[in-house]
Amino acid sequence: MASFRCNLLLLALLALAAAVSAHNITAILDAAPEYSQFNSFLTQTRLADEINTRTTVTVLALTNGVMSSLAAKHPLSVMKNVLSLHILLDYYDPAKLHKISDGSVLTTTLYQTTGHAPGNLGFVNITDLSGGKVGFGSAAPGSKLDSSYTKSVKQIPYNISVLEISAPVLAPGILAAPAPASDMNITALLEKAGCKTFAALIVSSGVIKTFQTTAAKGLTLFAPNDEAFKAKGVPDLTKLTNAEVVSLLQYHAIPKYTPKGALKTTKDPISTLATNGAGKYDITVTTAGDQVTLHTGVASSRVADTVLDATPFSVFTVDSVLLPTELFGKSPSPAPSMEPVAAPSPTPVLAPSPASVEAPSPMAASPPAPPSESTPEGAPSDAPSSEAADSTSGNGAGHVNSPALLMTLLTVVSVSAISSVLLS
Ligand SMILES: *[C@@H]1O[C@H](CO)[C@@H](O)[C@H](O)[C@H]1NC(C)=O
Ligand SMILES: *[C@@H]1O[C@H](CO)[C@@H](O)[C@H](O)[C@H]1NC(C)=O
Ligand SMILES: *[C@@H]1O[C@H](CO)[C@@H](O)[C@H](O)[C@H]1NC(C)=O
Ligand SMILES: *[C@@H]1O[C@H](CO)[C@@H](O)[C@H](O)[C@H]1NC(C)=O
Numbered sequence: 001m002a003s004f005r006c007n008l009l010l011l012a013l014l015a016l017a018a019a020v021s022a023h024n025i026t027a028i029l030d031a032a033p034e035y036s037q038f039n040s041f042l043t044q045t046r047l048a049d050e051i052n053t054r055t056t057v058t059v060l061a062l063t064n065g066v067m068s069s070l071a072a073k074h075p076l077s078v079m080k081n082v083l084s085l086h087i088l089l090d091y092y093d094p095a096k097l098h099k100i101s102d103g104s105v106l107t108t109t110l111y112q113t114t115g116h117a118p119g120n121l122g123f124v125n126i127t128d129l130s131g132g133k134v135g136f137g138s139a140a141p142g143s144k145l146d147s148s149y150t151k152s153v154k155q156i157p158y159n160i161s162v163l164e165i166s167a168p169v170l171a172p173g174i175l176a177a178p179a180p181a182s183d184m185n186i187t188a189l190l191e192k193a194g195c196k197t198f199a200a201l202i203v204s205s206g207v208i209k210t211f212q213t214t215a216a217k218g219l220t221l222f223a224p225n226d227e228a229f230k231a232k233g234v235p236d237l238t239k240l241t242n243a244e245v246v247s248l249l250q251y252h253a254i255p256k257y258t259p260k261g262a263l264k265t266t267k268d269p270i271s272t273l274a275t276n277g278a279g280k281y282d283i284t285v286t287t288a289g290d291q292v293t294l295h296t297g298v299a300s301s302r303v304a305d306t307v308l309d310a311t312p313f314s315v316f317t318v319d320s321v322l323l324p325t326e327l328f329g330k331s332p333s334p335a336p337s338m339e340p341v342a343a344p345s346p347t348p349v350l351a352p353s354p355a356s357v358e359a360p361s362p363m364a365a366s367p368p369a370p371p372s373e374s375t376p377e378g379a380p381s382d383a384p385s386s387e388a389a390d391s392t393s394g395n396g397a398g399h400v401n402s403p404a405l406l407m408t409l410l411t412v413v414s415v416s417a418i419s420s421v422l423l424s
Contacts, residue, residue: 022053022159023051023159025042029153029162034063035164037064037067038083041083046257047087050261052265056089057087057159058091058092058161059160061153062168075177076311077178079311085138085169086109086169088108088109090108091161092107092126092161094152097126097134097163098128098132106123106124106125108122117171122171135149138170138171140171147165147169151163181310181313182212186208186211187202189315190223190307193225194225194226198225202249205242205246205249207250210250211253214255217255218313220257220313221315222254222294222301222303224322227319247274247281247326247327248324250272250273250274251273251281252272253273254271254273254283257312259309260309263285274326278326281326283322296322296323298325299320303317303318304316304318
């Protein structure tokens with residue numbers, strides 16, 4: 001009986017472990033050095049994230065010899081397209097390859113989902129040839145099956161299968177390189193995607209120059225569409241200083257190549273181009289299925305469409321203007337009762353922890369100093385609302401002690417709760 005219970009516990013633990021640990025293509029391929037280049041390209045193009053977030057996937061791996069001749073001739077953006085055609089959105093193990101009904105099948109690949117593959121260019125033709133040979137080729141009419149199955153690398157039924165094939169599968173036109181990011185007209189691209197206001201702002205502020213130079217090294221843009229700028233609650237941008245407009249626009253860019261799959265696997269807050277010594281200007285990301293949402297601390301915005309994914313530069317449209325707490329932290333309607341009030345001075349313990357400083361709260365800068373001293377120890381001075389607190393801290397220290405103390409406690413608790421939710 002006891003051992004039965006033990007087994008149940010063990011089973012439960014195993015089930016938990018399996019549910020938590022999805023597959024990791026990088027780790028799978030690390031065990032096979034002959035695919036080290038293929039593996040490295042999956043990481044550089046962030047396709048590894050896409051593979052890891054999918055179940056029922058087959059990866060057609062290419063050996064280092066095949067990869068070097070391909071990589072020598074083509075930029076990373078082309079490599080990404082080619083490799084996404086090698087990620088089949090179905091599960092094929094060696095047994096299934098030899099049991100294809102009618103001997104031939106067309107299967108969807110990740111390339112098909114990018115929107116860059118017209119017709120059936122994003123499909124791969126798998127055909128069981130005579131003599132037990134299995135051929136792979138583009139599904140485009142007239143394509144040859146000039147790649148074949150060579151060996152099995154790894155299977156985790158029915159989640160992921162990795163198979164080695166002899167040569168790359170190429171769809172017509174897939175090797176044509178998009179314009180390099182440095183030559184791309186970002187303004188024209190944004191205008192075409194329905195982001196004219198954003199395009200005009202980055203030109204008039206000069207931020208376009210930063211984007212243009214960063215694009216070649218790795219850049220992700222979140223461009224609010226034109227409706228986003230007309231939405232209720234969008235602050236009047238003409239009231240901002242030039243420097244604030246620049247920060248706001250730079251806040252819509254991550255100085256790193258972060259396509260959708262990479263966004264989905266992001267757990268920590270991400271820094272933006274606006275991030276500097278004076279402000280975090282970071283964004284947190286949450287994912288539900290295929291839906292990605294960005295959270296600024298002031299508001300959230302859905303990531304709508306992928307406008308461009310040309311490694312190392314990607315552009316998305318977003319439904320709302322991203323408002324950083326560093327500029328707009330005071331706005332999200334704090335309850336009137338939360339106005340900073342004087343608390344008894346010897347309470348530095350109640351100062352919020354560094355983790356909670358970024359959450360917008362008018363209480364962040366209290367407790368105020370006793371009249372004789374200058375600034376209280378341990379009270380963060382870079383909190384977004386320190387200015388508001390300063391302006392009221394002079395008045396009437398002394399008569400509202402215990403309610404204020406309670407309020408401070410409550411605020412510290414709720415601010416930490418909010419930030420732990422945001423940061424998780
Ligand atoms: C396959 O993936 C599912 C969903 O992520 C997971 O629950 C399951 O444990 C995986 N199977 C194996 C054998 O890893
Ligand atoms: C996958 O495995 C690689 C290499 O073992 C490791 O560096 C990486 O952190 C892993 N990724 C995840 C999401 O666990
Ligand atoms: C796959 O390609 C072969 C050779 O071009 C062709 O004969 C076959 O019809 C194709 N299979 C499908 C399902 O289109
Ligand atoms: C980029 O496109 C915009 C508008 O579409 C145009 O006004 C501008 O001249 C173009 N810039 C270059 C460098 O071609």
